[in-house]
Amino acid sequence: MTTAVADAHEHHGPEKGIKRWLFTTNHKDIGTMYLIFSLIMFFAGGAMALVIRSELMTPGLQFVHPEFFNQMTTMHALIMVFGAVMPAFVGLANWMIPMMIGAPDMALPRMNNWSFWILPVAFGILLSTLLMPGGAPASGWTMYPPIVLQTGVAFPFLIFSILLMGLSSIMGAINIIVTILNMRAPDMWLLKMPMFVWTWLITAYLLIAVMPVFAGAVTMLLTDQFFGTSFFLAAGGGDPVMFQHIFWFFGHPEVYIMILPAFGVVSEIIPTFSRKPLFGHDSMVYAASSIAFLSFIVWAHHMFTVGMPLSGQMFFMFATMLIAVPTGVKVFNWIATMWRGAMTFETPMLFSLGFVFLFTIGGFSGVMLAIAPADIQYHDSYFVVAHFHYVLVPGSIFALMAGAYYWLPKWTGHMYNETAGKLHFWMSTIFVNLTFFPMHFLGLAGMPRRIPDYSTQFADFNWMASVGAIGFGLSQLIFVYVLLTSKKGEKATDRVWEAPRGLEWTVPSPAPYHTFDTPPVKRVSEEAFE
Amino acid sequence: MNDHQSKISNRALTARLLLFAVGMFAFGFLVLPPLYDVFCDITGFGGRTNATAVTATERPDETRTIRIEFVTTVNEYAPWSFAADVDSMQVHPGKMYFATFSATNRSDQSLTSQAVPSVSPVSANEHFKKIECFCFTSQEFAANETRTLPLQFIVDPDLPEYVDTITLSYTLFKTENSYVSRTR
Ligand code: HEM
Ligand SMILES: [Cu+2]
Numbered sequence: 043m044t045t046a047v048a049d050a051h052e053h054h055g056p057e058k059g060i061k062r063w064l065f066t067t068n069h070k071d072i073g074t075m076y077l078i079f080s081l082i083m084f085f086a087g088g089a090m091a092l093v094i095r096s097e098l099m100t101p102g103l104q105f106v107h108p109e110f111f112n113q114m115t116t117m118h119a120l121i122m123v124f125g126a127v128m129p130a131f132v133g134l135a136n137w138m139i140p141m142m143i144g145a146p147d148m149a150l151p152r153m154n155n156w157s158f159w160i161l162p163v164a165f166g167i168l169l170s171t172l173l174m175p176g177g178a179p180a181s182g183w184t185m186y187p188p189i190v191l192q193t194g195v196a197f198p199f200l201i202f203s204i205l206l207m208g209l210s211s212i213m214g215a216i217n218i219i220v221t222i223l224n225m226r227a228p229d230m231w232l233l234k235m236p237m238f239v240w241t242w243l244i245t246a247y248l249l250i251a252v253m254p255v256f257a258g259a260v261t262m263l264l265t266d267q268f269f270g271t272s273f274f275l276a277a278g279g280g281d282p283v284m285f286q287h288i289f290w291f292f293g294h295p296e297v298y299i300m301i302l303p304a305f306g307v308v309s310e311i312i313p314t315f316s317r318k319p320l321f322g323h324d325s326m327v328y329a330a331s332s333i334a335f336l337s338f339i340v341w342a343h344h345m346f347t348v349g350m351p352l353s354g355q356m357f358f359m360f361a362t363m364l365i366a367v368p369t370g371v372k373v374f375n376w377i378a379t380m381w382r383g384a385m386t387f388e389t390p391m392l393f394s395l396g397f398v399f400l401f402t403i404g405g406f407s408g409v410m411l412a413i414a415p416a417d418i419q420y421h422d423s424y425f426v427v428a429h430f431h432y433v434l435v436p437g438s439i440f441a442l443m444a445g446a447y448y449w450l451p452k453w454t455g456h457m458y459n460e461t462a463g464k465l466h467f468w469m470s471t472i473f474v475n476l477t478f479f480p481m482h483f484l485g486l487a488g489m490p491r492r493i494p495d496y497s498t499q500f501a502d503f504n505w506m507a508s509v510g511a512i513g514f515g516l517s518q519l520i521f522v523y524v525l526l527t528s529k530k531g532e533k534a535t536d537r538v539w540e541a542p543r544g545l546e547w548t549v550p551s552p553a554p555y556h557t558f559d560t561p562p563v564k565r566v567s568e569e570a571f572e
Numbered sequence: 573m574n575d576h577q578s579k580i581s582n583r584a585l586t587a588r589l590l591l592f593a594v595g596m597f598a599f600g601f602l603v604l605p606p607l608y609d610v611f612c613d614i615t616g617f618g619g620r621t622n623a624t625a626v627t628a629t630e631r632p633d634e635t636r637t638i639r640i641e642f643v644t645t646v647n648e649y650a651p652w653s654f655a656a657d658v659d660s661m662q663v664h665p666g667k668m669y670f671a672t673f674s675a676t677n678r679s680d681q682s683l684t685s686q687a688v689p690s691v692s693p694v695s696a697n698e699h700f701k702k703i704e705c706f707c708f709t710s711q712e713f714a715a716n717e718t719r720t721l722p723l724q725f726i727v728d729p730d731l732p733e734y735v736d737t738i739t740l741s742y743t744l745f746k747t748e749n750s751y752v753s754r755t756r
Contacts, residue, residue, distance in 0.1 A: 149582050188648075216589040220582050254593050258600025273605055276688045277647070277745030283618055284608050288600060351617060351694045 055555050064159075067151030068555060069136045072158050074453075076133030077446070079161060081522075083125030084439075086169070088515050090118040095477075099508035101498050111494035112180035113172070119183035123300070124207045125165050127434065130442045131303040132157075132214045135242050138449060139218065141546040141553060142236050144227030144562040149220035157213035164206035171196035182492060184289060185260070187274040187282050191267050201264045208253045215249035218242055227545070227561040233324060236544050240327050241306030244334045248295045248302070251338075256292035259285060283348050290341035298337045301401075301433060302330055304441030305372055308394040311448050312376050314542045315391035316383025322375045329368035329375075336365045346417045355414040362412035369405055373398060388539075389463030393444035396436055396471050404432030407482065422492075425485025431478045435514075436471070443470070443521065450524075451534035455552030458531055462524050469517035476510030616697025619690030619741070624708060626701050632667040633729045639663075640727075643741035644673065650746040651679040657720075665729040668703065673721040675744065677713035686710045687721070687742045696738045699728035710747055 056062045056071065066072060093114045097105050106114070136154065140147055148154045171178040176194020179185070185200075193200060222243045226235070235243075262273040263285070272278025274285045305326075313320045320326065342350060342358040350358075376398050385391070407429040411417050420426060443466070450458050480503035485491075489500045496504065534551040549557045580588075612618045640663055642656035653676040663669050677683050687707040691697050702708075706721035713719065727738070 150586060212593050216586055216593070219589055220585050224580070224582055224585060250589060250593050251596055254595075254597035255600035255604075258597050258604070261601060262605070276743065277686045277747045279623075281608070281612070281618055284605065287608065288604055291600075349619070349692070351615075354617075 065155065067147070067155050069140050069148045069151070069154065070453075070553065070555065072148075072154050073133045073135075073137030075158050076129050076136060076161075079158075080126050080128075080130035080133060083121050083129070083165065085518070087118050087121035087126055088518065090114045090121070091511060092515055094118065095508040095511035097494055098496070098504050100505065101496055101501050103495055106494070108494045109177060109180060112182075112492065113178040115492050116179050116182055117168070117172070120168065120179075120204075121165070122434075123183065123296070124204075125161070127300045127438045127442070128211060129161060131242075131245075131300075131438075132211075132218075134238075134303065134307070134442070134445050134449075135214075135218055137453065138546060139221060139239055139242060140225070141549060141557055142239050142544055143222065143225060143230050144545050144558045145221060145225035146556065146559050148217050149225055150217045153213050154217050157210045157217065160206050160210040160213075164203045164210065167199050167206070168203040171199050174199070184286075184293070185263065186289070187263060187266065187285050190263060197267060198264065201260045204260050205257055208257045211249050212253050215246035215253075218246040219250075222246075227558070233327065236306075237309035237320060237323065237326055238303070238306035241302040241309070241330050244330050245299050245302045248299050248334055248337070252292040252295045252299075255288060256296075259288040259292065262288075283345075286345050286348060287341065290344045291338070293344065294341045295334075295337045297430075297433070298333060300438045302333070304397065304401075304438045305330060307441045307445040307448075308376065308397050310544070311390045311394045311444055312379050312398075314448075314539050315388060315394075316380045316385050317541045318379055318383040319543065320375070321378035321381075322371075325371060326375055329371040332368040333365060336361065336368070340365060343412055343414075343417070346414045347421050359412055359414040363409060366405065366409050373402055373405075386540075388447075389458075389460060389467055390444045390448035392464065392467040393440045393447065396467065397440040397444065400436030400440070400471075400474070401433055404429055404434075404437055407432060420485060422490055423485035424481045424489045424491055427491050428478050428481035428485055431481070435478065436474050440470070443467075446521075447524075448539075449546070450528055451538045452546060452549075452551050452553055454528045455534055455550075456529050456531040457534050457538075458524050458528050462520055462527075466517060466520040466524065469520065470514060473510045473513035473517055477507050477514055478510070480504075480506045480510075616691070616694050619692055619694075619697070621689050621691045621697055621700055621740075622702055625703060625705075628668075628701050628703065628726045628728070630666055630668055630726070631729060633665045636665050636729075637662050638665060638727055638731065638735070639737045640669075640671075640725075641737060641739045642671065642673075643739060645741065645743045647743050647745045650685075650744065651683070652676065652685065652744055652746075653678060654742075654744045663727055665727045665731055668724065668726050671723045671725070673706070673723065673742070674718060675711075675713070675721055676718040677716060680715045682715055682717075683713050684710050684747050685713060686745045686747045688745060690741045690743070692739045692741070693735065695732050696735050699731040699735075700738055700740065701726050701728060707742065 056066070056068065063071065063075060093106060094111065097103070097111055136148065174195045176196060179190065179193045179196050179200045181190035181193060191197070222235070222239055262271070265271040266273050266275055266280070272280035274280045274282045276282060309320055309326060340358055340362040342354065343362045346355060346358070407425065411420055411426065411429055447458065447463055484500055484503050487500065489496055536550050537547045538551060545562055546553075548562065612620045639660055641660045642658070644654050644656055646652045646654050655674060657672045657674060661669060661671060675685065689702070689705070689707045691700050702723065702725050704722060704724040706723065711719070711721070
């Protein structure tokens with residue numbers, strides 16, 4: 043492993059051409075690559091979502107075979123979770139954490155290069171399964187045995203790509219922890235760290251704790267298929283339900299891996315545009331830590347229907363509901379931050395407000411799902427689909443958009459097109475609700491998830507959802523337009539916004555290739571947090 | 573970096589975190605599966621019932637009658653017919669009973685089957701004791717052979733008061749090799 047000082051002393055700019063990107067150890071370059079990669083994956087996964095929604099627009103089978111439909115739901119989820127949301131947050135972490143804590147770079151720059159470049163390989167492998175005989179995996183992203191073992195030629199490629207993604211995340215997480223713990227500016231005490239840095243520190247620990255367990259689970263699938271073990275095969279003395287336990291032991295913390303950094307992003311943005319410090323900074327830290335802790339003891343709320351004893355159902359039901367408490371603390375703190383603030387509504391703030399409002403709807407449906415007796419009806423229905431899309435799309439994705447707009451002027455040195463940004467926000471918000479709100483009703487009325495056809499009584503709401511999905515997909519092209527024109531706007535000042543807090547606003551815009559080669563002096567840090 | 577902060581070097585901290593990751597992999601891959609097995613065996617969660625013969629002494633309790641229901645399933649598209657000869661029985665706790673099941677190999681090849689039992693409700697698991705069961709070993713079937721499969725069981729008189737029905741379910745699997753790998 044290299045140390046931080048390795049190339050901090052060489053003051054050359056970036057190399058020219060492709061080599062710059064292949065061999066870069068610069069946190070800004072790597073951050074940019076992560077962000078662009080995740081945007082590409084976002085559109086790839088989005089295209090698959092549109093295949094799903096086109097098929098579901100009207101009852102009956104029209105465009106695709108049911109087998110291919112299942113491949114689409116599986117690949118859509120895997121790509122969005124592991125290819126879009128997670129790498130995007132790692133990209134933001136790479137760009138912003140060193141600048142927020144006054145460090146010259148990430149602590150382990152060479153490992154940083156590796157953790158990025160593993161990703162295109164992993165997703166190249168995963169996407170190539172679409173062309174294999176038998177097609178891509180079609181078991182759902184949860185990969186439950188025995189059905190996942192019926193995957194054709196693609197099976198070992200699926201497992202291998204998952205292992206690579208896990209490796210990349212673990213390496214990224216280690217790097218982030220070492221950077222945060224070892225590279226802070228002299229007077230950046232832990233409890234003084236910006237919320238985004240805090241939430242990422244907690245997320246990184248979650249990643250190291252659960253990604254290896256997930257790797258273990260898929261490795262067991264692999265050995266069951268090829269090496270004669272029976273971890274999950276009932277005939278050989280194993281138990282398929284054990285996979286569900288191990289998967290969700292990873293899976294539930296995983297959903298918080300996708301939302302905690304989002305909490306961090308909006309906790310940076312709301313104070314800036316409310317012109318007030320974040321309300322209850324320390325309570326936010328404790329709330330995020332309790333969420334992280336609780337996320338380890340609620341996994342079986344995904345399994346209320348497997349046949350659990352009453353005591354188990356009760357435990358997981360109440361533990362799950364308990365998570366709503368720290369989550370509520372966060373939501374109240376954001377609202378309290380805005381309370382009597384001098385608020386303005388630039389695009390990052392709009393996305394953050396959309397986040398607070400719509401994520402909370404997802405939280406509410408989550409609490410409904412946590413009620414074990416009710417979940418027996420809701421489970422595997424479109425209600426679950428509505429729930430997790432509310433927490434992930436207007437949740438994680440909106441926070442990512444908010445962060446991108448917020449820091450974009452710092453990255454490019456120019457203000458983006460505010461009109462286009464606002465249009466992007468309003469179109470996304472209208473269409474995201476049009477897409478996912480009707481799914482609540484579909485689920486309550488009994489429409490199962492992961493089916494290519496449905497009974498005609500569900501036709502109207504499905505049609506609405508499909509129209510919404512197409513609209514949402516097209517709205518994202520506005521974001522691409524904003525990015526393509528992002529260097530055309532007026533020059534950004536160093537502080538960019540009127541009252542931002544944090545060290546990243548003390549460096550020039552665009553941020554030079556190397557920042558904080560020497561740690562910021564106390565005065566600078568104090569002014570940055572005024 | 574700065575001495576008032578963490579005293580651990582980047583290298584040492586990285587090594588610790590890597591060790592943590594490796595440890596979690598080992599936990600998931602090596603510790604959890606056996607732990608799960610032990611946990612289920614002790615608690616009876618997951619419908620566990622005894623996988624090898626047990627002995628029991630008869631001490632009949634004629635005042636209680638329990639209904640035993642049999643459920644049979646053939647896994648996936650395996651070429652069997654498989655059914656219990658009676659759908660249910662009324663039994664007294666502490667008394668030994670026999671039941672029989674019939675299975676037919678409907679294919680033209682010899683096959684090996686393995687029946688996997690499951691008992692419900694969970695609170696009855698440890699009290700439903702199989703003295704002899706065709707599920708203890710795998711069964712060879714010649715092409716088109718029909719066989720009667722025996723079960724001998726006893727319901728422990730300590731069965732909780734509120735249990736009046738026990739469901740015993742068997743799923744029949746086709747296995748290439750016999751009942752190996754892990755024990756249940
Ligand atoms: C108040 C907080 C939350 C509660 C109480 C909650 C509760 C639940 C429950 C009980 C289920 C299982 C439903 C079923 O399958 O029958 C579920 C599913 C799910 N939740 Fe949440 N949840 C919460 C927040 C979140 C967050 C923040 C995320 C992600 C950012 C998330 C993502 C998911 C996903 C992806 C699934 C479905 C997984 C699948 O089956 O494919 N949830 N949630
Ligand atoms: Cu969960």
